[in-house]
Amino acid sequence: MERLGKQTIKFNTPPTITEASSIVGPKEAQGPLAKYFDQCLEDEFWGEKTWEKAESKIIKENVNTLIFKSGIPIDQIDYCFAGDLLNQCISSSFGLRDINLPFFGVFGACSTFVESMCLGSVFIEGGGAKNVVCATSSHFCSAEKQFRFPLELGNQRTPTAQWTVTGSGASLLSSSGSGPYITNITPGKIIDMGIKDANNMGAAMAPAAFDTLITHLQDTCRKPSYYDLIITGDLGYIGKDILTELAETKGYNIKNNYNDCGVLIFDKNEQDTHSGGSGCACVATTFSGYLYKQLKSRKINKILLIATGALMNATSSQQGESIPGIAHAISIEN
Amino acid sequence: MGFFQSIDWMLLLRCFIVGGIICIIGQLLIDKTKLSPARILVLFVTLGVILGGIGVYKYLIDFAGAGATVPLLGFGANLAKGAIQEAQTSGLLGAFIGGVKASAGGIAAAIFFGYIASLVAKSKIKKQ
Numbered sequence: 001m002e003r004l005g006k007q008t009i010k011f012n013t014p015p016t017i018t019e020a021s022s023i024v025g026p027k028e029a030q031g032p033l034a035k036y037f038d039q040c041l042e043d044e045f046w047g048e049k050t051w052e053k054a055e056s057k058i059i060k061e062n063v064n065t066l067i068f069k070s071g072i073p074i075d076q077i078d079y080c081f082a083g084d085l086l087n088q089c090i091s092s093s094f095g096l097r098d099i100n101l102p103f104f105g106v107f108g109a110c111s112t113f114v115e116s117m118c119l120g121s122v123f124i125e126g127g128g129a130k131n132v133v134c135a136t137s138s139h140f141c142s143a144e145k146q147f148r149f150p151l152e153l154g155n156q157r158t159p160t161a162q163w164t165v166t167g168s169g170a171s172l173l174s175s176s177g178s179g180p181y182i183t184n185i186t187p188g189k190i191i192d193m194g195i196k197d198a199n200n201m202g203a204a205m206a207p208a209a210f211d212t213l214i215t216h217l218q219d220t221c222r223k224p225s226y227y228d229l230i231i232t233g234d235l236g237y238i239g240k241d242i243l244t245e246l247a248e249t250k251g252y253n254i255k256n257n258y259n260d261c262g263v264l265i266f267d268k269n270e271q272d273t274h275s276g277g278s279g280c281a282c283v284a285t286t287f288s289g290y291l292y293k294q295l296k297s298r299k300i301n302k303i304l305l306i307a308t309g310a311l312m313n314a315t316s317s318q319q320g321e322s323i324p325g326i327a328h329a330i331s332i333e334n
Numbered sequence: 335m336g337f338f339q340s341i342d343w344m345l346l347l348r349c350f351i352v353g354g355i356i357c358i359i360g361q362l363l364i365d366k367t368k369l370s371p372a373r374i375l376v377l378f379v380t381l382g383v384i385l386g387g388i389g390v391y392k393y394l395i396d397f398a399g400a401g402a403t404v405p406l407l408g409f410g411a412n413l414a415k416g417a418i419q420e421a422q423t424s425g426l427l428g429a430f431i432g433g434v435k436a437s438a439g440g441i442a443a444a445i446f447f448g449y450i451a452s453l454v455a456k457s458k459i460k461k462q
Contacts, residue, residue, distance in 0.1 A: 027459070044459045141459055152457045155371040156364055197368050 001125045005219025007212075008186045015124040016177030017295075017332065018131070019070035020288035023062045025140065025166025028277075028285065031266045036289035037167075038065055044141055044166055051141040052086060055166075056095035059084070059137035062168040063099060066133065070172045074100070077172075078129035081116035083107050084137045084280055085164075086146055091137050101133065109309030110205075110234050111188075112136045113169060113284040114328045118185040120173045121330075135170035138279030147198060147314055160200040162236045162262060163273035169284025171292070180295040184220055184331040188212035190311065192324040198310075198317045202239025202262075202275055205308040208325035209235060210246040212306055216329045217252065224254045227331070228300040231291065233283030233307035234262040236276030261286035283307045301334040349401030352394065356405040375406060382410020387418065412437050 004010050022037045029040030041058075048054040059082065067074055080099065083106035084091035093105055108115035116134035123129040141151055143164040149155045173182070191211050195204035209232050217224065224230060224247075235243055240260040247254045261283045262276035287305060294300045306329040312321065356378075363374050385391040391411035394402040402408055416436020420428030434441070 141457075144460075149371065150457075151460065153371075156361075157460070159365055199368075 001122070004184070005215070007188070007215050008184055008219035009122070010184050010220075011121065011125045011182065013125065013175070014181035014183045014333075015121040015173045015175060017171050017180050017182065017292065018072070018174040018177050019066055019172040020170065020292040021062055021066040021069055022169045022285040022288040023058050023065070023167055024281070024285050024289070025058075027140070027163070027271065027273075028165055028167055028265060031271060033265055033286065033290045036293055037285060038062075038069075038289070041166075044139070051139050051145070052090065052094075055084065055086070055091040055137050055139040055142050055168075058095070058139070058166075059091055059135055059168040059170075060095040060099070062137070062170050063096060063133060063135050066135070066170045066172055072131055072172070072174075077101055077131045077133060079104065079120070079123060080133040080135070081106050081120050082133070082135040083112040083116065085109065085143050091139070091142070092135070095137070096135075108307075108326060108328065109311050110138075110278060110280050110282065111307040111309030111326050111328050112280045113171075113287070114233070114305060114307035114330055115187075115309075117171060117173065117182065117330055118187055118328055121182045121185060124173055124175045130175045132173045133170060134173060135168060136280035136284045137168035138164050138166065138281040140164045140166045140279075143279055147312075147317070157274055158199045160197070160202070160238055160275050162201060162234065162275045162278035163266065164279035165234075165265060165277045165282040165285060166279075167281040167285045169281055169286075169288035171288055179334050180292075180332045181334070182330050183333050184216070186212055186216040186219060186329040188215075188327040188329065190324045190326050192322055194322045196317075196320065196322045198312065198323065200238065200275075201234075201278060201310045201323065202236040203242055204310050204323035205325040205327065206235055206239040206242035206246065209239070209243050209306050209308050209327040212327040212329050213243070213247065213254075213304075214250060214252070216304065216306075216331075220331075224252050224257065227257060227302045227304045229291075229303045230254055230258045231286075231303060231305055232258075232260045232262075232327070233305075233309075234276070234278035235260045235308055236262040236278060237268070238275050239308070240276075264290070295332060295334060298334055302331070303333075304329055304331050345399055348398045351401070352398035353401035353405060356401075356407060378406035379410040379413075382407035382412075383414045384410075386411030386414030409437060409440065412440075 120132035413433035417433040420432025
């Protein structure tokens with residue numbers, strides 16, 4: 001691997017995304033991407049007593065599905081990178097406690113999926129691993145409880161609020177294979193523009209996505225048109241517009257090939273999610289379900305996946321702190 | 335027939351309109367400002383205490399009945415009313431006792447029915 005520009009790493013023998021799998025909750029199952037997911041749940045408890053247990057079960061079953069689908073024996077998988085939104089990442093560590101793989105707990109808020117893939121691909125490229133699992137999960141009910149108000153309170157959601165996706169996305173990275181390949185990674189910086197509204201995360205994260213996007217393009221000397229699709233994780237409708245405008249001010253036109261997973265995963269008219277989807281599972285399920293299949297069938301060949309995260313917690317919100325944003329980008333090419 | 339004839343339909347209409355306007359104010363605060371629902375709740379109760387304390391809110395209650403007493407403003411006004419009355423009869427300490435005493439029925443009922451509901455119901459995902 002080699003360093004390009006300020007922040008980007010280029011892989012000389014790019015890791016392959018061998019397999020990807022996804023499980024989603026009932027609301028996502030009613031959305032436009034439903035047919036691409038491996039499994040759609042009928043209720044948000046999935047037979048468990050609590051939402052936290054349900055979320056752990058979702059990530060556990062999804063990783064099992066991933067390994068089963070890949071056909072690679074578990075003893076040939078070297079490491080697991082996973083994280084989620086709950087305190088101390090309990091969904092992943094509880095869900096994956098029986099998986100019997102060396103485990104790295106990763107927290108990058110909603111950018112965790114791509115952060116895990118960045119770390120996993122560096123492990124592979126560096127010769128430290130042959131097969132690596134990267135997984136994340138989120139759950140609407142547990143996330144509302146964690147970051148906003150208990151659902152029992154019955155609060156109304158504000159118009160700028162986004163809907164945390166219930167589900168899990170996971171990918172298996174391998175040192176050899178037939179693609180799609182992770183060719184470059186651009187880990188992002190923490191950017192805080194002073195947004196304090198926990199119900200307007202798109203606006204808080206858009207400047208971070210912008211910084212990572214521009215840095216990636218400059219580091220790799222590429223134009224936005226190089227990619228068939230530039231896709232952000234969970235900026236939602238508001239953040240998507242902000243990023244498009246920010247890019248335009250710097251002379252980059254991304255209107256034609258840019259979209260956001262939070263916009264794709266729900267139907268704006270049929271499903272009233274306000275400003276679109278969010279959460280670790282938003283980018284993870286949209287990639288593992290929809291985008292991975294598009295890449296495999298070569299309907300699209302070059303994508304820049306930019307997962308965005310809002311790095312706040314409930315205490316920082318209550319203490320009136322602003323929301324630091326982060327965005328990590330990977331280019332995936334056939 | 336006696337029951338229907340005894341209903342003051344105009345009072346029902348006034349109750350609906352006043353209660354509705356108070357709710358519209360709350361909805362506008364949720365949609366148009368960055369105030370969290372918890373802050374709006376505190377704002378309404380505090381405003382009710384002020385309006386009750388200066389003696390204005392009782393005119394709204396006379397005019398609209400439950401349309402004014404049921405929303406949070408009514409709870410605040412009730413707190414103020416109780417505190418003032420108790421202060422008049424038992425002095426300064428009464429100001430601290432009266433408000434809670436006047437609203438004790440509502441508070442105890444909320445805890446009681448909340449507890450009963452938690453035994454029989456399970457919280458679910460929101461529709462929107």
